[in-house]
Amino acid sequence: MAWTNIGITFQGRRIGPIIVIAVLAVTLSKGMIGSAAGRDLEWILDLAAATGAGFLVRHGFRLLRKKNMIENVPSSPIRSVAMGLAEIKGKAPGRAVMPAPLSQTSCLYYRYLVEEERTRPKGGREWVTVDRGESNVPFQVEDPTGRILVNPDGADIMLGRDYQKIEREAGWLSRRKRYSEWRIDPGDFVYVIGTVSNLRDAIAADRAHLQERLQQVKRDAGAMKRFDLDGDGTIDPQEWAGAVAVVKDDLLRERLARPAAAPQDNLCLGKGDVEDTFIISDRDERSIASSFGWKALAAVLGGGAGALVMFISILGRFGVLPGHWTFPWEALVK
Amino acid sequence: MGIVLLIGFVLAAVIAAGYCIGIYNQLVQIKVNVDKSWANIEVLEKQRYDEIPKLVKVCEGYMQYERDTLQKVIEARSRFLTAKGPSDMAQASSEMGGALKSLFALAEAYPDLKANQNFNQLQGRVSALESEIADRREFYNDSVTINNARIQQVPYIFFSGLLKMAEREMYKVAAEEKASPEIKFAMPR
Numbered sequence: 001m002a003w004t005n006i007g008i009t010f011q012g013r014r015i016g017p018i019i020v021i022a023v024l025a026v027t028l029s030k031g032m033i034g035s036a037a038g039r040d041l042e043w044i045l046d047l048a049a050a051t052g053a054g055f056l057v058r059h060g061f062r063l064l065r066k067k068n069m070i071e072n073v074p075s076s077p078i079r080s081v082a083m084g085l086a087e088i089k090g091k092a093p094g095r096a097v098m099p100a101p102l103s104q105t106s107c108l109y110y111r112y113l114v115e116e117e118r119t120r121p122k123g124g125r126e127w128v129t130v131d132r133g134e135s136n137v138p139f140q141v142e143d144p145t146g147r148i149l150v151n152p153d154g155a156d157i158m159l160g161r162d163y164q165k166i167e168r169e170a171g172w173l174s175r176r177k178r179y180s181e182w183r184i185d186p187g188d189f190v191y192v193i194g195t196v197s198n199l200r201d202a203i204a205a206d207r208a209h210l211q212e213r214l215q216q217v218k219r220d221a222g223a224m225k226r227f228d229l230d231g232d233g234t235i236d237p238q239e240w241a242g243a244v245a246v247v248k249d250d251l252l253r254e255r256l257a258r259p260a261a262a263p264q265d266n267l268c269l270g271k272g273d274v275e276d277t278f279i280i281s282d283r284d285e286r287s288i289a290s291s292f293g294w295k296a297l298a299a300v301l302g303g304g305a306g307a308l309v310m311f312i313s314i315l316g317r318f319g320v321l322p323g324h325w326t327f328p329w330e331a332l333v334k
Numbered sequence: 335m336g337i338v339l340l341i342g343f344v345l346a347a348v349i350a351a352g353y354c355i356g357i358y359n360q361l362v363q364i365k366v367n368v369d370k371s372w373a374n375i376e377v378l379e380k381q382r383y384d385e386i387p388k389l390v391k392v393c394e395g396y397m398q399y400e401r402d403t404l405q406k407v408i409e410a411r412s413r414f415l416t417a418k419g420p421s422d423m424a425q426a427s428s429e430m431g432g433a434l435k436s437l438f439a440l441a442e443a444y445p446d447l448k449a450n451q452n453f454n455q456l457q458g459r460v461s462a463l464e465s466e467i468a469d470r471r472e473f474y475n476d477s478v479t480i481n482n483a484r485i486q487q488v489p490y491i492f493f494s495g496l497l498k499m500a501e502r503e504m505y506k507v508a509a510e511e512k513a514s515p516e517i518k519f520a521m522p523r
Contacts, residue, residue, distance in 0.1 A: 061352050068360045072484075073367065074476030080469030082374040145469070252388075253452070304349050311341045320337060 042329050046313045049327070053306030060299030066156070067292035069277045070193060070285060079145035081267065085275050087193040089285070090143035094186045097137060102181045103163040108139035109152055109184040109280075111159070117176040127178055138268065141190045149199070150192055150280065151270035158281035158288055159184065184282065191281045191288065195272025213247050358493050361484065368481050368502050371474040372420070375505070378470060379414065379427060382463045386411045386434075389456045393437065396447035403440055407433040420503045427467070434460060471505045478502045 073087045081088060096106030111134040115127035138151040163181035168174055184190060217223045227243040228235055235243065271278040281288050313327035390404055397404065410430040417426035438457060441447050448454075482501045485494035 057349065057352070061356060064353075064356055065359070068356070068363070072360065072364050072480055074371075074473055074480065076473055077469045080378075080466035080473070082370075082377075082470070082473075084370065145465075300349060300352075304345050308342055308345050311345075312338055315337065315341075 042326070043314050043317045045329055046310045046317065046327055050307050050310035050314070053303045053310060056299050056303030056306065058303075060296045060301075060303060063292050063296035063299060066277050066279065067289050067296060070279070070289040070292065073193060075285075077145040078141070078143045078148045081148060081196055081269075083196050083198070083267075085193070085272065085277065086196045086269065087191075087285075088141060088143065088148065088269065089189070089191050090141040090147075092184050092186055092188045092190050093140050093142050093147065096186050097139065098135060100163070100181055100183050101133070102165070102179045103183075105163070105183060105185065107183040107185050109137070110135050111157060111182045113180045115178045115180075117178070130177075139184065141192060141269075148196075149268045150190075150194075151268055152280055154271035155194070155278045155280045157182065158279060158283060158291065160282060184280075188282050189284075191283065191285060192269055192279070194269045194278035194280075195275050196267050196269050197272070199266050199268050209251055210244075210248065213251060214244065217243060217247060354493070357489055358496070361490060361493055361497050361499060364477075364481050364484055365497065365499055368474070368477045371470065371477040375423075375467060375470045375474055378463055378467045379423070382430070382460060382467065383411055383414055385456060385460050385463070386430075389434075389437070389453075389460060392450060392453045392456060393441070393447065396444050396450070397440065400437075400440055403433070403437055407437055409433075420505045424505050431464060434464075475504050478504050 069085070070087070073085060075087045075089050076082065078088055078090060092108045097108055098110075099105065100107050100110040100112070102112050112132065113129060114131040116130045117125055118128050120126055134152075134157070136153050138149050140147045141150050142148075159182040161180055162183045162185070163179070165179045166176055167179075168176045217227075224235060227239050227246070229239055229242070230236075279288065283291075309327060312321060312325055315321040316323055316325035386407060390407060393400075393404060407430070410426070410433040414423075414426040414430050417423040438461075441453070441457070481499070484490045485499045485501070
């Protein structure tokens with residue numbers, strides 16, 4: 001879905017089916033609307049539009065679910081964030097990692113949009129997207145208790161627009177272009193709700209270390225001799241168990257001697273495999289929930305009304321309802 | 335006209351059904367959140383529980399005259415195993431926290447122990463776990479607050495009965511945990 005001027009974005013695949021069906025319907029009926037054959041097939045357009053309206057209702061319920069998630073999941077301090085769905089509030093740390101493409105401002109995350117002003121066939125002007133992009137570099141968010149990595153891939157991004165410029169390119173026939181940019185700058189407030197997962201499996205890593213160290217012991221004749229307590233030249237199961245205990249003890253001592261990594265250093269906040277709610281925003285929780293709530297209401301009511309109109313139109317075309325209750329596709333195309 | 339009303343009614347019913355399913359799922363989610371946040375406290379409590387034998391082992395070599403304190407830590411750890419439910423768990427956890435506080439306070443009087451790297455690492459680990467446990471208790475209480483508020487709000491109240499959802503118990507910190515630990519040195523240094 002196109003970005004709106006208040007800088008709110010949605011993932012395209014959520015409402016992709018609506019667009020696909022709409023395009024399919026328009027393509028099928030192109031050139032036929034208004035003709036006798038076209039009038040006979042306009043019920044297909046009605047049906048496609050009704051299906052699109054159904055998807056819009058479904059999208060509305062998805063938005064409502066996200067609103068509820070935001071309201072029902074309490075915020076976690078980063079220090080003690082648990083695996084699974086979590087909500088954190090913090091700020092972007094002071095060190096920026098890259099320049100934003102349009103403003104060249106140092107930031108931790110960016111999205112940009114380039115639109116071109118074009119004339120509509122029926123008159124009037126519109127902005128058409130000619131380029132868009134976003135960074136996919138993970139960035140950190142910190143609160144007074146710690147910091148955590150956020151992988152923005154697949155997130156619903158809700159940021160206030162940070163930069164906009166409208167300019168005309170050289171040449172008297174050139175079109176106007178509008179450049180917009182959304183960023184997370186160092187020090188910005190950041191709200192994230194998503195799934196916390198492990199960057200690496202610490203238990204598996206410990207097990208691998210133990211295996212590696214035991215292999216070393218097996219290869220070292222001197223070490224094996226040390227564990228051969230009865231000196232019979234073989235390591236029996238009891239002696240081997242003792243050897244494993246000693247190696248485990250050594251590994252524990254080594255681990256304790258190393259500077260301890262903060263638990264959240266191994267964690268990453270991103271889109272989950274099961275739970276797909278993943279929102280990054282620079283707005284406060286209430287405002288985000290409210291925004292989702294209004295959009296959900298509009299999508300459910302709009303979709304429901306659209307479906308109602310289309311079903312009436314279909315019945316009108318088949319003579320169940322008066323003929324003038326059909327949807328005027330012809331007038332719309334003209 | 336009748337058929338239009340029928341279609342409108344069917345569509346409204348579909349939307350209303352979707353809304354009701356949403357409410358029901360939301361309550362399930364809230365219930366799961368409370369259970370999960372409780373389980374997340376237990377995970378950290380278990381980690382703290384697992385660190386205690388190592389800590390006691392390190393301390394034993396230095397604090398031979400503090401058997402009572404070490405014994406209290408071990409006993410608190412054992413009681414923690416049998417704790418069930420928020421209030422019981424809070425009680426056991428606070429006893430364990432209090433015993434550990436006393437142990438760390440006493441350790442100040444043993445410079446050799448304070449200089450031991452393993453002790454410092456374990457003390458740091460246990461202290462960090464206690465902070466995380468405190469955070470998760472707060473998170474649990476937030477989840478319980480949401481649960482207790484939602485099941486009394488309209489329209490959730492009409493569905494909470496279906497799910498047999500009741501008010502959940504908050505994790506209340508015991509009075510002993512709020513107080514500073516009482517330290518008695520067994521051996522003058």
